[in-house]
Amino acid sequence: MYILLALVGACALGIAVHFLIADRELRGVVLAPAIATAASAILYTGLQWLGVGEDSIWLWVASVLGAVAIAAVGTLAITALRKRSDATARTALGI
Template sequence: MYILLALIGACALGIGAHFLISGRELRGVAVTPAIATAASAILYTALQWTGIGEDSIWLWLASVLGAVVVAVLATLGIVAFRRRSDAEARAALGI
């Protein structure tokens, strides 16, 4: 049940990160929050399997803040890839 707290926190911070990262017109509105939520679920589950309890601060830092860091890096990569591919397409079309 505690995993929902981590997922909601990561999603909310992912929404905030979406608006702080430039290039919003190059990606969908749900990309960054979705990546943050998925990363949070993976990190929380992996840390629980390794034996870290819900009372550990490391579980919460990794599953909430770590997931947002992963989402920000992935979003920056997506934006960079999109800008590069758009520039190549414009160059190929002679625009």
């Protein structure tokens, strides 16, 4: 059940990531929160399988803040790819 706390925290901070990164019109509103939530689930589960207990601060730091960092990097990368793709399409169309 504690995984839900990590997932909700990562999702909420993922929403903040969406609004803090520029060019919001180039991506969907759920991209950053979805990446943060998925990364949080993977990190939390992986650390639990490795034997890190729920009372360890590193489980929570990695599964919440680590997931937000992954979401920020992923969102920046996808936004950059979208900008490059749009520029290529504009030059191909002669706009």
